[in-house]
Amino acid sequence: MTSQYPTFAAIWAALPPARDFFAAQGLPMPAPEAAPADYFAALTPDALAEVGTDAGTLAARFADFLAALPRLGAAAPRLASLTIRGGTGKDGRPERLDLTLVPGDVVALVGPTGSGKSRFLADVEWLADADTPTGRRVLLDGKTADAAGRLAASGRLVAQLSQNMHFVMDLTVREFLIAHAESRLLADVPAAAEAVEGLANELAGEPFGPDTALTALSGGQSRALMIADVARLCASPIVLVDEIENAGIDRRKAIALLTGSGKIVLMATHDPLLALTAGRRLVFAAGAVAAVIATSPEEKTSLAALAQADAKLAALRDSLRRGGSLCFSQEK
Amino acid sequence: MQLVTVAGPPSSGKTSVLLRLAAVLGRQGKRLGVVKFDCLTGRDKDVFDAAGIPCAAGQSGALCPDHFFVCNAADAHAWGLSRGLDVLAVESAGLCNRCAPHIEGALAVCVVDNLSGIDTPAKIGPMLRLADVVAVTKGDVVSQAEREVFAFRVRRANPRATVLFVSGLTGQGAEALAHVVAGAPATPTLDGASLRFTMPAAVCSYCLGQRKIGADHQMGNVRKMDFPREPA
Ligand SMILES: Nc1nc2c(ncn2[C@@H]2O[C@H](COP(=O)(O)OP(=O)(O)OP(=O)(O)O)[C@@H](O)[C@H]2O)c(=O)[nH]1
Ligand SMILES: [Mg+2]
Ligand SMILES: [Zn+2]
Ligand SMILES: [Zn+2]
Numbered sequence: 001m002t003s004q005y006p007t008f009a010a011i012w013a014a015l016p017p018a019r020d021f022f023a024a025q026g027l028p029m030p031a032p033e034a035a036p037a038d039y040f041a042a043l044t045p046d047a048l049a050e051v052g053t054d055a056g057t058l059a060a061r062f063a064d065f066l067a068a069l070p071r072l073g074a075a076a077p078r079l080a081s082l083t084i085r086g087g088t089g090k091d092g093r094p095e096r097l098d099l100t101l102v103p104g105d106v107v108a109l110v111g112p113t114g115s116g117k118s119r120f121l122a123d124v125e126w127l128a129d130a131d132t133p134t135g136r137r138v139l140l141d142g143k144t145a146d147a148a149g150r151l152a153a154s155g156r157l158v159a160q161l162s163q164n165m166h167f168v169m170d171l172t173v174r175e176f177l178i179a180h181a182e183s184r185l186l187a188d189v190p191a192a193a194e195a196v197e198g199l200a201n202e203l204a205g206e207p208f209g210p211d212t213a214l215t216a217l218s219g220g221q222s223r224a225l226m227i228a229d230v231a232r233l234c235a236s237p238i239v240l241v242d243e244i245e246n247a248g249i250d251r252r253k254a255i256a257l258l259t260g261s262g263k264i265v266l267m268a269t270h271d272p273l274l275a276l277t278a279g280r281r282l283v284f285a286a287g288a289v290a291a292v293i294a295t296s297p298e299e300k301t302s303l304a305a306l307a308q309a310d311a312k313l314a315a316l317r318d319s320l321r322r323g324g325s326l327c328f329s330q331e332k
Numbered sequence: 333m334q335l336v337t338v339a340g341p342p343s344s345g346k347t348s349v350l351l352r353l354a355a356v357l358g359r360q361g362k363r364l365g366v367v368k369f370d371c372l373t374g375r376d377k378d379v380f381d382a383a384g385i386p387c388a389a390g391q392s393g394a395l396c397p398d399h400f401f402v403c404n405a406a407d408a409h410a411w412g413l414s415r416g417l418d419v420l421a422v423e424s425a426g427l428c429n430r431c432a433p434h435i436e437g438a439l440a441v442c443v444v445d446n447l448s449g450i451d452t453p454a455k456i457g458p459m460l461r462l463a464d465v466v467a468v469t470k471g472d473v474v475s476q477a478e479r480e481v482f483a484f485r486v487r488r489a490n491p492r493a494t495v496l497f498v499s500g501l502t503g504q505g506a507e508a509l510a511h512v513v514a515g516a517p518a519t520p521t522l523d524g525a526s527l528r529f530t531m532p533a534a535v536c537s538y539c540l541g542q543r544k545i546g547a548d549h550q551m552g553n554v555r556k557m558d559f560p561r562e563p564a
């Protein structure tokens with residue numbers, strides 16, 4: 001691997017992160033004009049003792065490091081469809097399920113805690129091939145993924161948004177978005193960060209600036225930023241939304257933002273308004289999908305009335321916060 | 333029997349991940365056992381015992397934890413064989429960040445958690461850099477973006493490793509880990525096997541029990557820091 005590069009300058013040009021190898025281990029940074037073999041051969045016994053190995057092993061590790069670098073940028077798998085075929089429930093009864101989802105689809109997952117929603121998600125994430133306790137099969141573009149594909153997809157297929165999640169990094173909004181955009185190896189990092197900021201501010205009730213510390217954002221602002229970020233900067237084609245609380249953000253707009261970015265949205269929710277934005281509802285019981293309910297035209301009609309009621313409730317909350325009155329009527 | 337070294341900072345989720353792994357392996361008819369190396373006392377043995385997972389635990393006490401680990405590694409392996417285990421996991425925390433318990437020819441796993449800060453992957457050294465698998469835990473409490481940035485930093489520190497998100501709480505991701513373990517080489521013996529990284533050099537007077545501070549009390553392998561001199 002290193003033999004194809006006559007000098008370190010050639011390596012830096014082809015694979016800039018290769019420098020990390022030396023920095024991380026406290027090794028002297030090689031001179032650009034040096035040949036890799038000469039560099040390793042010339043390391044002092046002291047330097048070698050520091051990294052705990054001999055020159056030959058170190059050179060071999062560097063070659064492995066270079067060979068693996070292109071995987072850094074490996075994007076999440078693109079998919080045209082996701083198919084889930086039923087297995088068996090906890091009671092041993094077959095699960096009658098043959099569900100195919102395409103980008104832009106929204107499905108609500110409903111059922112009590114322990115009814116199998118987490119397991120369903122784990123099956124999707126691991127691209128289960130009748131090798132998990134449920135016996136389900138998950139197909140990408142109609143095909144079973146092979147072992148290497150499953151490992152490569154691991155952790156990249158499903159992005160998650162849940163109300164238990166908080167920002168923990170000690171960074172400002174802008175610094176954080178830049179770090180995320182950089183990790184995606186995007187061409188125009190600042191522009192990508194700015195776009196997400198703008199979207200998040202549209203979703204959040206109260207606006208916030210790029211220099212706000214992540215950990216100082218309110219609940220609603222954090223949620224808005226997480227949603228905008230997943231929609232724009234996250235490569236995963238599937239998003240699991242675990243109950244977006246009513247923290248002053250427009251939840252239907254949030255879902256629309258995700259589907260508009262070509263995501264498949266799986267939404268665990270017990271909120272009727274959100275559930276009605278889904279085309280289908282998967283009803284969980286005893287570890288299996290007990291029913292798939294397509295949202296009916298009547299239900300779609302209810303959506304308008306529900307949205308009105310929801311807007312009224314939101315206005316009441318606002319009034320409460322501002323010390324106003326709490327009078328409510330069904331009519332206006 | 334397959335030997336798996338599991339290393340990571342204290343409280344990163346090593347035991348939780350092993351419990352989840354044991355459950356998946358159990359369903360496949362394979363038995364996992366654990367040898368836990370601690371500096372001082374630990375509660376891990378109770379946790380494994382309660383889960384019905386064979387476990388032996390050792391405390392390094394006053395000895396260098398890294399040296400203690402190597403001196404007992406072959407015995408741990410023999411114990412695993414005697415218990416008829418299919419997979420023996422060696423869990424160690426509290427080893428200093430300079431060191432790593434990983435062994436050539438045995439699957440090396442590093443467990444790091446999302447809450448430990450974005451500089452951790454670069455800071456924890458050979459424990460992560462020389463691992464075959466890096467299991468990232470506690471993704472359930474941080475944002476998706478932070479998970480991705482953290483994983484990216486892990487991959488930059490060790491591009492060779494397979495990076496898996498494993499939840500110590502729900503076990504999500506444990507199937508992927510079990511899959512990697514299943515494909516790992518068997519370790520018939522540790523006699524003559526090599527560590528992937530050298531152990532710290534000894535011996536200074538403090539290794540031998542000296543407690544007094546000051547140049548007069550320092551002997552042997554001593555290294556001095558360079559402090560910048562301010563002009564008066
Ligand atoms: N939220 C969350 N908590 C976790 C996760 N994994 C582990 N924990 C918690 O983190 C704490 C430490 O977990 P352990 O599994 O004991 O960590 P360890 O690395 O074995 O710790 P030591 O052996 O003491 O170094 C426990 O309270 C776990 O419940 C996870 O994925 N998510
Ligand atoms: Mg432990
Ligand atoms: Zn050490
Ligand atoms: Zn000493």
